[in-house]
Amino acid sequence: MSAEDRRSKAEARCEAQRQRILRAARRCFVDSGFHAASMASIAETADMSAGLIYRYFESKNAIMLAIIQQHLDEVQADIQRLRAGKEAVASHIMERFVGWQRNQSASLEPGLFLEIVALATRDPQVADALMAADRRIHAELGDWLRRAWQAADRPLAQAEVAERVFVLRCFIEGLIVRAIKQPDAGSELLRASLERLLAHVLPVARANP
Known part of the structure; x- marks a missing residue:
C-alpha cells in the first residue's frame, strides 16, 4: 500500500x-x-x-458548530438536486415534512433545529455560525429561483427574488415547528398549502410534481 x-x-x-x-x-x-x-x-x-x-x-460548542456546517451541506445538496431538476419542489418539501413528523428525516430533526436556534440567542459563536450558514442558503436559493424564472422567460427583479426566498424559507421553517405542534397534519392539507405558495414563489410548471 x-x-x-x-x-x-x-x-x-x-x-x-x-x-x-x-x-x-x-x-x-x-x-x-x-x-x-x-x-x-x-x-x-x-x-x-x-x-x-x-x-x-x-468542546460541545465545536460539535454544535460542526452540526451547523453539516446542516448547511445537507441543504446545499437539496438545492443542487432541485436545481438539476431531479426532484419536484412540492414532493421534496412534503417528503421532508413527513420525515420531521416521524422524526425520521435525513435532514435536521425539528427538536435539534429548535435547540440550535435557542442556543444562538445565548451563544455569539453559534449565532455567528448560524447566520453565516443562513446567508449561504439564502444566496443559493435566490440564485436557483432567479434562474428558474429566467428559464420561464419571466425574469424577476432582485427584490422580487429576495421576497420569494424569504416567503419560502419562512414556510419551510414554520413546517419544522408545525411537525412538532401538529404531527397529525395530513398530506392533502400540506399539498394544498404548497400549491398556493409555490404558484407565487416559482413558475407553476417547476413547482408541481
Missing part, C-alpha cells in the same frame, strides 16, 4: 469517527438539550471513550 493510499484510508477512518460522534451528539442534544448533554453522554451514545471524542472536537 502506497503512502497516499494509507493517508486516504486514515482520512476516511477519521471522517467516519467524526460522523459517528456527530450522530451521537445530535441524538443527545435532541433527547437532553445542549446544556444537559455532556461529553460523557455523547461518548456513551457513540460507544467510544470521552478522550477519543476530544481528539476530534475540543
Whole structure:
C-alpha cells in the first residue's frame, strides 16, 4: 500500500469517527438539550471513550458548530438536486415534512433545529455560525429561483427574488415547528398549502410534481 493510499484510508477512518460522534451528539442534544448533554453522554451514545471524542472536537460548542456546517451541506445538496431538476419542489418539501413528523428525516430533526436556534440567542459563536450558514442558503436559493424564472422567460427583479426566498424559507421553517405542534397534519392539507405558495414563489410548471 502506497503512502497516499494509507493517508486516504486514515482520512476516511477519521471522517467516519467524526460522523459517528456527530450522530451521537445530535441524538443527545435532541433527547437532553445542549446544556444537559455532556461529553460523557455523547461518548456513551457513540460507544467510544470521552478522550477519543476530544481528539476530534475540543468542546460541545465545536460539535454544535460542526452540526451547523453539516446542516448547511445537507441543504446545499437539496438545492443542487432541485436545481438539476431531479426532484419536484412540492414532493421534496412534503417528503421532508413527513420525515420531521416521524422524526425520521435525513435532514435536521425539528427538536435539534429548535435547540440550535435557542442556543444562538445565548451563544455569539453559534449565532455567528448560524447566520453565516443562513446567508449561504439564502444566496443559493435566490440564485436557483432567479434562474428558474429566467428559464420561464419571466425574469424577476432582485427584490422580487429576495421576497420569494424569504416567503419560502419562512414556510419551510414554520413546517419544522408545525411537525412538532401538529404531527397529525395530513398530506392533502400540506399539498394544498404548497400549491398556493409555490404558484407565487416559482413558475407553476417547476413547482408541481
